[in-house]
Amino acid sequence: MSQFFQVHPENPQPRLIKQAVEIIRAGGVVIYPTDSSYAVGCRIGDKGALERIRRLRQLDDKHNFTLVCRDLSQLSLFAKVDTGAFRLLKTHTPGPYTFILNATREVPRMLLHPKRRTIGLRVPHHPIAHDLLAELDEPMMSVSLILPGETLPMSDPYEMRQLLEHQVDLIIDGGFGGLEASTVVDLTEDEPRVMRVGCGDPEPFGEA
DSSP: OOEEEEOOSSSOOHHHHHHHHHHHHTTOOEEEEOSSSEEEEEETTOHHHHHHHHHHHTOOTTSOOEEEOSSHHHHHHHBOOOHHHHHHHHHHOSSSEEEEEEBOTTSOGGGSOSSSOEEEEEOOOOHHHHHHHHHHTSOEEEEEOOOTTOSSOOOOHHHHHHHHTTTOSEEEEOSSOOSSOOEEEEOSSSSOEEEEOOSSOOGGGTOO
């Protein structure tokens, strides 16, 4: 049976954030809100929690997880960022974008693309996500909360509780969530390439 925390979406209660981080550090799987949609995440490098998320989402081993980071300086520990990419990241983080970048050795092998040493990274603009990551002091492995057979992320925390309370350790209720995942932008080549259009405006990356 999972725990259910009602956290203020603009002024998260520090006591609940600390309790949530204790659950993550203990190997828990947590549903939490971001500025695009709700996501499900766990501690970086926790293979058992990662497998639980794969089962929940029915993902194969080729599905890329995203490392959700507190800020740009944390992101740069896990990705190789050249000057052009840094300018784009500085302009568009925090925000509803996931960026595909070449990974550094800090990224656990199980998170890497099987053929390329790339990783998706994101800095969300949401007070609950930010405070969780600041308290945890490391990125979370994360995917959008889209159930098998569905195309849109779940948005109602009470429905999440009803359907998933036996499959996760914590659901953070930060109010109704968005219905679009993040926009995915590949920054591994000379020119940015939009891989998926979500709630982040693709136009700055050359997509009309």
